[in-house]
Amino acid sequence: MKGFGAPSDTGSPTAKACIFDVDGVLLASPHERAWREALHGFADPSRFTTALYQAQVAGKSRLDGARAALTALGLPEPAGLAAGYAAAKQGCLDRIIAAEGVAAFPDALRFVRTLTACGWPMAAASASKNAEGMMRRVLLDERRTLLDAFAVKVCGRDLRHGKPDPEIFLIAASELRVEPARCIVFEDAPAGVRAARAGRMMAIGIARLDDAEGLRAAGADRVVTSLDELRIDELTRQQPSGAAA
Template sequence: MSLPPRPLAAIFDLDGTLVDNMRFHVQAWVAMSHSLGIDAPVERFEREFAGRRNEEIFPALLGRPVPPEELARLAEQKESHYRALYAPHLTPLRGARELLGRLRGAGFRLAVASAAPRANRAFVLDGLELRPFFSQVVGAEDVTRGKPAPDIFLAAARVLEVDPAACVVFEDAVHGIHAARAAGMFAVGVTTLTPAEVLREAGAHQVIEDFASLPQEFEWRLFGGE
């Protein structure tokens, strides 16, 4: 799949994409698992759970159904720990603010599509004053299936009123790349946590380290000769 001749929308994952924060999530998950008496390897959180909803992660981690009240309690324990760990380091990924401004100026419709809980989205988007760039924010509460299902990206396309084929997705996780591809969108992998070759194997059409130095051909396809 090549980039659409004139992409109309750009959809951004949050964790690991707009911010380089996944190692803090992993630290919080490791601490959470230890508190539950579970010895889960770091790689499980980095690979298996990245991009998935807490409603999916906790039952998989515990190996049993988790009642809603218990799920809410465990999720708040983990997420509040993550926010405390990451708060001193809160910063956008290099070039993110500048790229968002350029995309808005070029007429792109912008959305965040993230499995992050509402409080975590507010923590990043409001803490970094990024929310004004986005006309829509789609979260786990808006879909029934998390990534790698395409639901959250398709929901973003619907609220942006753009055909999925005219959307570019920026995503750091293998599950997210699978979801973008399943949605019929152009998938851009961001290598904050996952190596470039792994993202390419997952189906990423383009791979970048950050937003400050986009490959020349990709930038030209986005912005032409601006």
Template structure:
């Protein structure tokens, strides 16, 4: 196992922000099946895997194949929107990816998103080269706040979870990181969750933008220094 810190990135809200494309895709999907879909519904389910969202909001008893079919339709709508509008890295992300790579830190993606979405987003932002592993929602059975996605990413990197630092923007993601015994940096830039809620979930460092984060801070997080101020 590597001694250097290993970095695991959430994608939506952390690397990029395509929340509006997700909202519009869910709204179109809901209209197609004759169900309402509100901003409150979106906020209550943001970061969940599609089967969980579909059962929570639309069809509580839907079997896995039905969830897969419905989720695929929603993701088709989402990817079409992203291809049309494009996306870009959030502030500070490009620098951190480069600096972590230069420092010899292995990096992975740990996301609830389907693999097709991740392939599209990493391609549009030209960041796939930074990641030794990409773990999607299809690679795990349990979504965040269960730590499975991050533990799977750590295993693929050959990294001790205690030396991993997760970058997240959502309460469920922070909870997943801490359940996996990992360090966690939470960013409030896209505004889905308040700094207070992210701290309460266990984030070791909460920032308004990843422009504030340094490699030295991340090294300190896994060096036994505890919470970083």
């Protein structure tokens, strides 16, 4: 297995669980592109940068993301425009997926397969209502889709609080029946890293967009550019910063 391996000792991998954000961690989904294209009629789409997406939109619900983006772009009365922008974004996303499909990151598929073989309980946790449908389009092997790998799916639910509040990750931990302190969260957005740390979980930042510093500043315990950099036995021993040994 490229870049990481199964445990080198006999420690119990079921002592911890993994919780994955979906967009940007597991899937190379076209959310950022859809948000940008949907700005036609609201603002200049070229102003919607990757940095703005990561800082203001990633990890948030559709309506909250729309409101945050319009506010960051300085549009007047963003709250009144947010629903229309969010609907336009969903229309763009649907068209892109219908025409081009959805791709998973190869390192993510390798990592999920290895965790499955080692018996780690896993949850997918995303604010996106599109997450489960997109994962269902990706084959993990000949018999299963990527969605089938996750015992728990906390995707697109109506939550009281969005990231950086830890609610979504605490629900995932509860449904996995694993203490939050024994959960490892994989995130590509600073808001998601802050949510994991607020829930007293270990946070691993996935810096696929040359944004490692932002993830470290948010409190990630470790930052990698690929899940191939991680070894399962290392995860078994690590604890969140500040956690008791």
